[in-house]
Amino acid sequence: MKTNASKTLKATAAAVAMAVSAMAAHAAAAPSELKIGTLYASSGPFAVASQGQYEGLKFWAAAINKSGGAFVKAYHKKIPVKIVAYDDQSSTSTATTLYNQLISQDKVDVLVADFGSVLTSVAVPLAAEHHMLLIDPTGSGANFFTKKTDYLADVSIPSSTVWPVPLANYLLQQKIKRVAIIYGANDFDASQAGTLKDVLGKGGVTPVYYHGVPTTESNYTVLLHTIAATKPDAVLEFGYAPNDIAFLRSLAQSGLHFNMTFSIFPGQLIDLMTKNVGAKGLAYTYTYPTPPLVKYAKVSYGMNTADFVKAFNAAEHKQPNFLDSAGYNTGLIVQHMLDTAPKFTQLDFHQALMDISGKTTTLLGPFKINENGAQLGQPFPVAQIVPEGSGTKFVVVYPQDKATGKAVYPAPKQ
Amino acid sequence: MELLEYAIVGGILYGVFFSLVGIGLNLIFGVMRIINLAHGQFIVLGGYVAWLVSRHFGFNPLWSIPLSVAGAIVVGWPLYAAVVPRLQRSDDPEMLSFILFFGIGQMIEALTGMAFGADQRSLPSEALGSGNIGVLGQQFPDSWWIAAAVSVSCILALYGYFSHTRLGYATRAIMADRDEALATGISVDRVSAIAFVAGLALAGIAGMFVPYLLGSVSPDLGGELTTTSFAIVIIGSLGNPLGTVIGGLVFGLGTMLMQTYYSSWSNVVPYALLLIIVLIRPSGLLGKEARHA
Incomplete structure (x- = not known):
């Protein structure tokens, strides 16, 4: 009996020790900041739309950092967000180099594409090659979503086949x-x-x-x-x-x-x-009228469309357009992905998006992606x-x- | 048949305008043997001058034409003095000018972006007349006809300058042989400076019509305009400003015919024509002999 009690005590102690050391390792592995890498275009034919999307994303980052950062379930703590962004000047060749830099040099935790299908098109194969999940705010070209993938998610605009x-x-x-x-x-x-x-x-x-x-x-x-x-x-x-x-x-x-x-x-x-x-x-x-022209009053995550318009206007002193909203929504979906993913890996991020798909409504409407990464919700x-x-x-x-x-x-x- | 006629009339009007777009580039090359890769950006500047005149000060954008000429003098003369004589003393002025003006073009693009933002700017449609004018039963917006009329006027003025003024004779002499012109006592530097300023002024005038024929003006448009101008110049004849008229017409007709019958390939036209001309007649349609530069 005594031997059994001693064994139980030892096993419990060992388990506690392992748990403590695992937690310590976990805490040690948590990054001091979340690096979100993205591109924007300060010039060229996509500049106006791209800058809107980028401003929306920055607005989200500023808001979340005010509250101490984004909650990361994998580390059970809030971590401040840092946006690492480069200017691709609306050029796909420049964008290719810069996406590579974000992945290989900056080693960003989350990769977000620039505006639209043209500037997203070069990121799709790169992200897949590096086994990184590409958060695609507004690249809706049907060619991106032809087969099952763990490395692409269209988060803020319906696929071109849905529009x-x-x-x-x-x-x-x-x-x-x-x-x-x-x-x-x-x-x-x-x-x-x-x-x-x-x-x-x-x-x-x-x-x-x-x-x-x-x-x-x-x-x-x-x-x-x-x-x-x-x-x-x-x-x-x-x-x-x-x-x-x-x-x-x-x-x-x-x-x-x-x-x-x-x-x-x-x-x-x-x-x-x-x-x-x-x-x-x-x-x-x-x-196609888009949010904020079309408003979603009932949302399950983040601000509704009207509240977002008020908050953006108060912070930026201008009325948001769709691209501002799409950029903000991208941040919101990333935030939900991080507070859902049990581990801090790209595959878990993707699984988290699949888990919240169909159960989440944001300021842009219902979020629903398929296994190919195409957005089937947010209809116009x-x-x-x-x-x-x-x-x-x-x-x-x-x-x-x-x-x-x-x-x-x-x-x-x- | 009606579509063909429409494409031909449209192609001529569009082509005449693009003759004006390219002619300044060719004038500068013909006289100074330097390649102004900032040509498109100077056209864009002309577009912004027209935008300021119209949207900011409320005048008809046609008033930007004299302002563009004045601007070309104010900007062009010191730029010429600072850059061109040095380039011409170098061993390879063509290649060096290529690099230098590329840099100038990038600077202009960045500055216009900072001054006006990246978004598109356009001019009021009714400023050049809100109706349509028909020729041979083909109706085109008033702005197209005015653009073509101003382009023809500028080309005729340049032709008149070349063939009826002493400075024009001197310019042609320099274009034919710079060293001989120097030996005969022509003030090559002064004549070249005038040609340089005239080239920029022609670019600025063309810029006024860009929002009407190309929808809007934006800082990034310059690179594409330079490339198209270069193709037009090569098609006509590099170094022969009046050859640009032929190049512009070939470009305009080719583009409009392609738009009518095979629209998705219309932007390939200038480069396909360029390739064909370079292969068949390297000196361009109006060129006398192949260049060995």
Whole structure:
């Protein structure tokens, strides 16, 4: 009996000693700061969007550091966040070098891609090669998400294969048969155009015009005339902000008129678009309205959209746009990933994202990724920009449960 | 058929404008044998001058044309004095100018980025007329016609300068043979300085129309404009400013025809044309003989 008690005592002591030493080792292994590596573009065609995303991420980091840092479940403690960021100047070749530097030299704990599919495209293979999870805020090109991966998660924007589905359904519902689609020849725009064409095709609509243009396209006058020759009712242009500006300005100057015109970035960067195209040029254009234009009041993690707008405005003295919100949301998802992952490894980070997927709603809406890393939540409705006084306002026209008004169709001649 | 006609008229208008975009680069090379790789950035500066004139001071952006000329004198003359004579005393002015003006271009791009931000800036559409003008039944925005008219005026003025003024004769003499021009007593330095300033002024004037023909102006646009200008110059003839007109027209027509019939390849046009011309006629369409520089 005595021998047994002595054995139990020894075993307990050994277990306690092991636990204490393990905890000590754990505590020792905890980094003094969490390095979050990312890129931004201070110049080039993606600068405006990229800087917005970066500002949103910095805003999150500042907020979380005020509260002592992000809680890391693997270490059971809060750790301050440090953002390591470099300027890729909107160049994919520069971005490749800098992503490499973040992984190999800076040895960041979390890797966050720059804005958009073009600048994310070079990070996807690099991250996989180095077995790092790439947190992808706004790179939504369908080509990224073709197979199962542990090293990619699209966190703040729906996959390009999801974006145009409500738009396609709206066109089918409105029985608009003659559709022209012009798109930039890049992952982001081409995959949206492809999805739209497929969904329309299933509904019995074949586009009367379906052509790509270079991503750098800046003159649409002759293209618009070629489109007009096909007599479309709806002209849908998929491009980045500089393309959308050039397209809408060319349309305004051309004297041409279509019953429906769609482009992407008025719904994301309304100030930039209004400054360049004017309220008159934007009137009756359709777009995807994005948060904070669309608000999510009930969230399960972080601030809701309205509270975020207030907090961002108070801190930065300006109204946030979608990219600011996407950057902030990226930080929020990283934060949730860290407070969920049981171990501080890239694979555990990925598993944590899969675990919170489908159970988390943030200021951008429901967070839901699939095993390929594609974002299937955070859907964008369809809205029309209508004149209001000397400015404009957004009227959500589809889907029905989110609609705030009816579309003016056909669009009146200005 | 109507699409073809539209593409041809559009290509001519677009091409005439791009002749103006490229002609300053070729003038500077023709006279000084230096490659101004900051050419596109000077065009962008012209765009920002027009933006300031229009958006900031509320004037018609056409007022930026005299301001761009004045700016070219204020910036160009000291820049010439500081850089060009030194370059020309070097063993390889072409290569050195390539490097030096690349640096100047990067500096201008960084400074415009700091001054105006990275976002796109455009000019009011109605400032150059909000209607359309039709020729042969093909309607194009007023701004296209005004851009083409100003471009033709600048090219004719340059032609007049070359063929009807003493300075123009001297400029042509320097373009033909710099050493002989020096030997005949021509003030090569003074004539070159005027050509340098004229090259920058032409770039600045072209910049005013960039927001109308290319949607908007932004600091990063300069590199692409330099590359396109360079292709146009080579297609026409390097060192022959008037060859740039042919280069611009070939570029404009090629781009618009590709946009009409095979749009996704339209940006390949200038470089495909460049490749073909270099292979078939290395001196360019209006070149007299191959250069051995």
